Amino acid sequence: MSPTREDYLKIIYELGGRVTRVPNKEIAMKLNISPPTVTEMMHTLVSIGWIEYVPYRGSMLTEVGVEEAKKLIHKHRLWEVFLVEHLGYSLEDVHDEAEVLEHATSDTLANKLYHFLGKPDYCPHGGAISFNKIEEQDNEAIPLPEVGKGVRAQILRHVNEEKLLVYFKNHNLSLLDIIIVKEFDKSLDLLHIYNETNGEDVYISEKTSHYIFVKQVD
């Protein structure tokens, strides 16, 4: 399977395709390509059997699609562990390398690597590695904007992309921080968040905050 197709698959998974129908527009935006290209590719993914697609509505992953996506995520995160723990890579650099390696990794290799690394539970960005844990984490994690006002929540993970890493760092938001959503100014697209862990108030783009995943805590 081509890396390109696998990239579409992963993005649909990350945008919630396991439980929601993902509109083409979101995919087009995330990949910076034109909408027709997405439509075209959706037909391809249907023919592979990875997604179930309803025109004008969007796509949802099939069981096979979910499995494939999880495999890719598993491989990606395994490489991140290897790169950081054994090769001394910094957190910022691992993503791009893993992005390429994951597509060149056979299932056998992934399995041997998993054991070599000592069956790690999490990647350096907090993402679960075992298939069960990936499922579990994705079940309890919800996108930040879906947390109600005033509810305490813990940052579990975020979509793994260089720009986002920098953005979150600049706003002093880190993995496992406890935060409370205070208010949302729709016209400014700003989400007011109180970071209980470091005592700071931060304002982040609501749009961007879709890529932070949290779980409610009490």
Added chain:
Amino acid sequence: MSPTREDYLKIIYELGGRVTRVPNKEIAMKLNISPPTVTEMMHTLVSIGWIEYVPYRGSMLTEVGVEEAKKLIHKHRLWEVFLVEHLGYSLEDVHDEAEVLEHATSDTLANKLYHFLGKPDYCPHGGAISFNKIEEQDNEAIPLPEVGKGVRAQILRHVNEEKLLVYFKNHNLSLLDIIIVKEFDKSLDLLHIYNETNGEDVYISEKTSHYIFVKQVD
């Protein structure tokens, strides 16, 4: 650069493109593709600057081409070491995995991997790993058929391909064995070889023996 192009580059290197002009036919045969495809690709490789090509004569690597080829070989062998020593792969299985991984390996990654592995000298098939040693080994190694009759020679390495591995194993020819070429029956395409190391007489295809590299010993 695409994996396909890189594969052509490596094959030209393996067929001696560093010092000889490699005819298209040999490339076509090794890759099991039609001659026009090779001609076409040679033009592409010229435009990349990897080879210098004379129509009807064949291609020779440029300085850049040699460097690129050595990088790929370096990466390939590094992965083989990693797969065998750390992941417990068997000798027979590493080649195919390494073949895919090498194309997904950045120079940075190769460098870090090299140090992680403790700057190994040789891959599990006897191929040199450091750039200097690759050069050196390729200078002293000659294809078996070029050794004169009755001359003692040592098997240094062979072109790394599943079928060949099995073929050589079946003939009890192993890395570092000392052999003497006795005779060559052209009509049968058989090379009569005495394996001094295990005391056996073997007959192998002359054509195939081009892929065993040896150095003269006295």
Added chain:
DNA sequence: CTATATATTTAGATATAATTAAAATAAATC
């Protein structure tokens, strides 16, 4: 509940990569 805005799809192309078969041509050999 229509008009407008937005999202999606179709249609028609383009680019590039990798490949082929058949015919033409060059080089090597006998």
Added chain:
DNA sequence: GATTTATTTTAATTATATCTAAATATATAG
């Protein structure tokens, strides 16, 4: 010099991934 062998040219084919512009469907706002 004639024949065999190797190589190239020509003319296509297949597959992947992408686009723009126009048409169409869906959602939203009076």
